[in-house]
Amino acid sequence: MYIVATLAAIVASQASISATFSIINQACALGCFPRVKVVHTSRKFLGQIYVPDINWVLMILCILVTTGFQNQSQIGNAYGTAVVIVMLVTTFLMILIMILVWNCSWFLVFIMTFLSLVVECTYFSAVVIKVDQGAWVPLAIAAVFLLIMYVWHYGTVKRYEFEIQSRISMAWILNLGPSLGLVRVPGIGLVYTELASGVPRIFSHFITNLPAIHSVVVLVCVKSLPVYTVPEDERFLVRRIGPKNYHMFRCVARYGYKDQKRDDEFEKKILDSVFLFAKLESLLDGSSDSDDYSLYNQETIHSDLNDTFSSVVDITVLSNESVSDLGTSPAHMEHMEIDEIGFLTRCRDAGVVHILGNTIIKARRDSGIYNKICIDYLYAFLRKICRQHSVIFNVPHESLLNVGQVVFV
Incomplete structure (x- = not known):
């Protein structure tokens, strides 16, 4: 049983790691996440990637969860909450696919949604009452990543809007x-x-x-x-x-x-x-x-x-x-x-x-506290730790020229 459990854990962890790498890579490509280093481990298969930064984050989270929980039931509650939320999100996304892509009839969409939500809401009601018993962990991790993505998107949009308004005719x-x-x-x-x-x-x-x-x-x-x-x-x-x-x-x-x-x-x-x-x-x-x-x-x-x-x-x-x-x-x-x-x-x-343009954005003095925190602290920190375009496009340092400017938004 120990050998079987170990092999099952290896398979499950590998699937989780690969899925995390793929999601982060796609989020970076769409501009929804700070740029991170992506290593393509195979020249034959394009989808095989390795993200060192995310791998370290997963290791730290794994150690904290393992040492922080007092018993196995709390780990089970955290895992169950994550699975149920993924099921709900998948169902709602499938509804959009059926309506916008497949052009299914509303009756078929309603039947599929009703049958899925009956089962998933039952599971969800069971994990909601266990938030204080370990189920809060996946919610907290999701909240942190949501905050990172929101701040990055907010700062990127502000910088892009300034460049649109100040472009040269x-x-x-x-x-x-x-x-x-x-x-x-x-x-x-x-x-x-x-x-x-x-x-x-x-x-x-x-x-x-x-x-x-x-x-x-x-x-x-x-x-x-x-x-x-x-x-x-x-x-x-x-x-x-x-x-x-x-x-x-x-x-x-x-x-x-x-x-x-x-x-x-x-x-x-x-x-x-x-x-x-x-x-x-x-x-x-x-x-x-x-x-x-x-x-x-x-x-x-x-x-x-x-x-x-x-x-x-x-x-x-x-x-x-x-x-x-x-x-x-x-x-x-x-x-x-x-x-x-x-x-x-x-x-x-x-x-x-x-x-390469190195545009640094800062909040105006008359901006609210919300804008100042997002721009001057959170977004500035993310811009500092993310990878530069020169590294992504493999620009040689001897032929690289950075042009910096500071703008207030």
Whole structure:
């Protein structure tokens, strides 16, 4: 019995650990939890992950629960409460799936809900009276994680709202001229931002304090979508910002909650997408960006390009007839392409610099005590201990430039 119980405990603990890792990983991908280190233990199976920080938390909680309870019945009460609450949550989520996804009839939804709740509410009524006998432990742990997720979401939304309201218009960029009012040095600057439209405030903060900017600027926006995965050929969406001689682009990288963000070739894939866009742009009209930019427009353009051209990016595969149909002579088209691609190639060879914005938010002096506690203490602590974007995207330290600014919300 001892051997069987030990093996059963090993199986149950492994299932609990794997489920916890998976949930935390998906919550981080959706921006609902502070960024933590995720180690992919298998190159063959994508779902096998290991989260060291969460593993330490589970170990500490396991030791505290084991040593804190006085008898086995309290541990049983805590376990039973957790299981019953999971059953109730699963039932309510299944109701949403049946209504919104499966489009089941209301009668079938009512029957399924009634039969499930009859059993689950019976169990729930039995564990409610045992809250003071150990059942409070899973409720307390859930409350702590709920507080962490709420504070992280609250601070992230406040920071994003400030960036939306303070983003730079295209008129401001156009008034600077092709040189952006600065010296354009050889190289490519990848400016990371959370905005999918407009120019982030961190960019204006950078160019107003430094006398130079790179010859090619790419605004990189990484978005986590509420989908399982995004195909590799649909991940990067590129568009030009301003006139062609400004050499400014926007690249939106889209990931699903099961996609692995840590990519050793992230920089290469971004540059390849920009080169692809430059080649295809020589065949299409329209090379400007506006403030009403949206992901839908980007997705439409990208789908049109995929339908028109092969995934093998070689401009020579197009026939003379297809080039003539676009209203441009093949000789002129080749000249435009060589100029643009040659310029991008020289800038890439000169070096690539990753410019990350480090926006620190603080509560205003006239803010309430609730806002000050959430922003100045809890969210600031979570931002300090979470992993940086430079680590997630494997940015080399020798080509990393952090641009910091303090904003009050």
